[in-house]
Amino acid sequence: GAVVSQHPSRVICKSGTSVKIECRSLDFQATTMFWYRQFPKQSLMLMATSNEGSKATYEQGVEKDKFLINHASLTLSTLTVTSAHPEDSSFYICSARRDRRDNEQYFGPGTRLTVT
């Protein structure tokens, strides 16, 4: 299999606080992990690509100081939304590549962030 977990599944926080989301590959070592954001009735937008032991690569328009990504091991990547604001409320989804030969991405269940 290729199982990816995320924690928490839902989080509500107050404006100005920071939130950390964890993404874990449970039964494989992920060479690369990706972070996406999905607003209601829209498609997934790639935020950043994360490789173990190196700095994340952010997509154009994504603030790297606001969305901190740490890829501490081959099975764990974290996304921290710093100083969250209501416009950051969204569905955050991570994915992972299982193998260097694979192009397929396997998605975690997502984290619903609501900033009040």
Added chain:
Amino acid sequence: QKEVEQNSGPLSVPEGAIASLNCTYSDRGSQSFFWYRQYSGKSPELIMFIYSNGDKEDGRFTAQLNKASQYVSLLIRDSQPSDSATYLCAVIPVPGTYKYIFGTGTRLKVLA
């Protein structure tokens, strides 16, 4: 700008019929193509991928790729109400980057 386009739907088909979902992409150099299914409030799950021109079958699903015309399609045979979901087309436009560009998705409704 690299784009992937899908008809947003909804596409309604009766139970047991064939559902045909289409996707076009702008970058002629694209080589890897994926279909994902996403239920409301859930994350995408991989249905199948296709890399070569022609058809690829997996159970009730068939992916079709035509690189000359820059489109990829997904056929679902014997559609079931449980197939009702949004179907996302994803493309890797730059080989070796492994980064997807997603289409906006087509919402499929299978009517019992």
